Amino acid sequence: MALEPVANTPGLWRDTQWQAGMPGLYALLAGVSAYPHLEGGSAPAPDAFGLGQLGASANTAASLFDWLRADFRRDGLPLVWCQLLLAPTDEEKAGFDQRGLVHYAPADHATLVKAIQRWTGQLPSAPAAARQSRTLFFFSGHGVQSNWRALLLPSDYLDPDPGAPQLQNCVSTRELQDWMEQSPVAEHLALIDACRNEFSPLASRGATANTCFPLLQAGTQVPRTAASLAATSPGTQAYQVPGQPHTLFGQALLNAVRGDGGTDARLEFRELVEAVRKDVNALLKAASQGQLEQAVRPRVEGDDALVVTELLAGPVPPPPVPTPGALPRVGGGRPRPDALTEALRASAERFDPRLAVGDAIPLEAMVQDFGEIHRRMGHEYTSHLWREGVHAFGLDDGLPLTAGLLLLAVERDDPSSQVQVDLELPARTGGVLLVFEGVQYVQRERLAVALPTDASGPVPIRLSLQFGPGMPGEPPRLLKLQARLGPSAHNPHYQYLWTLLREAELGSARKAAERIDPERLRAAAQDQPNGQAALTAGMLLQASTGHIEELQAWPRSLLQRAPDLPDAAVLWAASLRHALEHGKKKPFGEAAPQAAFVAALASLQTRGLPYFVDSLELAERLLRQALRGPLQAGQGEQLRGVQQAIAQLFEVAQPDGQFPVLAGLPRPAQLPGDGPLTVAELRAVLGRR
Incomplete structure (x- = not known):
């Protein structure tokens, strides 16, 4: 033809x-x-x-x-x-x-x-x-x-x-x-x-x-x-x-x-x-x-x-x-073995190694010493933001974190237009809301990112910040924020996932997923000190590349170990959905897998919305599938409530990085009030009240 x-x-x-x-x-x-x-x-x-x-x-x-x-x-x-x-x-x-x-x-x-x-x-x-x-x-x-x-x-x-x-x-x-x-x-x-x-x-x-x-x-x-x-x-x-x-x-x-x-x-x-x-x-x-x-x-x-x-x-x-x-x-041949190495080297060349600072300092100590801030962050517009406009709150209770957040290392270019910061979140349940705010420091007045925490150990986070004038003639402000799980010198679970996730981003997600060692994930699942966020990231990588059947019942185990982690509920729902689509009548011993699938998604009403971008997009797709299937009385209303909450989050969030970044402006039309969204309102958008 x-x-x-x-x-x-x-x-x-x-x-x-x-x-x-x-x-x-x-x-x-x-x-x-x-x-x-x-x-x-x-x-x-x-x-x-x-x-x-x-x-x-x-x-x-x-x-x-x-x-x-x-x-x-x-x-x-x-x-x-x-x-x-x-x-x-x-x-x-x-x-x-x-x-x-x-x-x-x-x-x-x-x-x-x-x-x-x-x-x-x-x-x-x-x-x-x-x-x-x-x-x-x-x-x-x-x-x-x-x-x-x-x-x-x-x-x-x-x-x-x-x-x-x-x-x-x-x-x-x-x-x-x-x-x-x-x-x-x-x-x-x-x-x-x-x-x-x-x-x-x-x-x-x-x-x-x-x-x-x-x-x-x-x-x-x-x-x-x-x-x-x-x-x-x-x-x-x-x-x-x-x-x-x-x-x-x-x-x-x-x-x-x-x-x-x-x-x-x-x-x-x-x-x-x-x-x-x-x-x-x-x-x-x-x-x-x-x-x-x-x-x-x-x-x-x-x-x-x-x-x-x-x-x-x-x-x-x-x-x-x-x-x-x-x-x-x-x-059109296959990727060369050194493709990831080349991509990582190109990424690192954005920063001037002479300006890197690698000695750790508690955030509460750094913000009290402008000299220490300036030594790490460089130009004044970046340094003043960290002295006056960076705050951390418990995502579960909204209370300020007064201790425990550790700044590990900073890399930047000469004008401080690109700044990379490695942080370590304290061991706690409920997550952390990291907020950058100030009309003179942040283009949209307030940028915030919700980050998962582990109950018994620290979680490494890598932040990427971009500064510059929003419009010609304006002073430089924080234009863009990214956050992802970072490398770790002392936690093998996070270091292992860091390597895989960088390969997935810059090389091949499928090959990275195929290289996942189930025993390494099993170790993270069974490690009581910490590893829950790392395990979640590894499971999401497998789910996003068609390897969800390899998770088996691990998401259910994670859900039981970390009941405050909404991403685990999404992964459990995805595992059940995959099993149902492949004709398994009682997957993982579930007597009523369709009911368990719907219940896992409905639980986001009380657990809050997921932390990871991939979890949010997976949850949105699963909700559409669930609403097309048979539902019991009241379930449709529950699922549509979660669906509407995700839609509202999408109105103020950016899927840039591993975790969504929320902007204070514009204020969504359905939220009364004026000015940028407050910290309390941002927590509410994330499903935490």
Whole structure:
């Protein structure tokens, strides 16, 4: 079968034998390089908020379209329908004209919304045809992050014609993911080639995109796979190199789907993730002399063994001859063993080793000695924040922690724009709320992160802080905060998980999960002194990479040992759900596993919301699944209450790092009052009262 342009419908290509309801692959590809209303555009808006032109996104989408038409293959899955939306630069358009690519639609907001509605509306709905079909969504262009929501910007973003900028005229990848996870089509694949750094004009208003995906009714037929691959993680950038024909993510993606010229093979989604992750960072290293990194981020609901394409066999091509200033083409082979080492080295080079301070000091002692603060933190805007605006509270009781929090080490660059701090939380139950506040120190007046604690031992935490002016002419303030479990010199459980999690982030999550030693996790589970947070992180890594069956009944054991840890309830629910889906009638000895599954999720009403970002997103998916199933009286109300609490958290939180960071502004509309959210209100948003 071959796609042909559909007359009088710009951008629509169909198989000549296509009929409504026909099974097959339905694709929507969009690439936006030219933004008329951003900086450098033909009709720039009065304030473009620092957003400018791109140079390779339209050509990246066009090249993926060329591959899709010519070389995509999958037995029993013909390509039958595709929409192509492009906003090229003049140079890209000249190239399209030269190769005869003229049948595409513009990529403005109205056209993109209509294309999404046509795409979702034309999918086969008959169960048999839906089970034989797949959707493919690809977007390359500007993207931003507004709290928890990743948004994609059409070509006419910030059009000044209406007067005030229509900040909501964009597309939400969260809506896309929600739609994919509910559509009865068997397989969904989304590839997002866009930045995810915070966009303050939207985030400060609590705004998101206008709805453009259909709201589906919960049904009994759910997708076999809903997979997405984003070019980068929340809060970070995706890169393009001037003069190169494709974005870094796009080039890595094309390398993977085209194959390496070897034998016939099937490219599975998890293999695609590894190949793209490796290639992106190899290309970026070549372009930036090792100073930058880009963390490709996958998400899978269902079977992660989705076959993306069947690769064609062919002769091995000769290596390209490098040209001055050009990026080398990186082959589609497996990751090199030293990939993690290289990524870690590139990450470490952001800091000046001469400025590192490694002697530990209690936080309460440091804040009383400005000289000690300044020796560690450097410039005044950073030092004053730590003297006046950093506070720790018990998450369970809201009382200030007056002792026990230890500052272990600090690394930073010369201007103190990037600061990395290693902390050790005291042994306690109930968690710690770490707060950075002050209108003169913090861009959104208050940033807070809830961190898990172990009852009988300290928990290491690594903080990453970014300082700078929020807008031109403003003094530097804390713009961004990340928190994750840190390394530990004296606790082997945390040190072991630190190594695995860094490999998962910068190398391969699947390989890191496969390398987990069950005996090491068992030791952490049985270690009375401490290790509960480390064990939770290891279990989440296994759950997120399709290895949840290996957890067996450990989540239940963790739940019993740490009843105040809500993440354990989520993991227990996930284990039960997996067992039920695989036909186990009494998994782990549970006489009523469906009831236990629902009860574990409902318990978040009293336990509070999970600490880990991965737990929150897993809980959200499990809640949708639970609400589709049979429920006893009152259970639906309980589950919807937890669902609403997570939705409210997403309005004020950012999934940047291992633990969500909550912002004081904007205040959600449903919370009365003025000004930034107070510490008490932040605790309430987290489900602690």
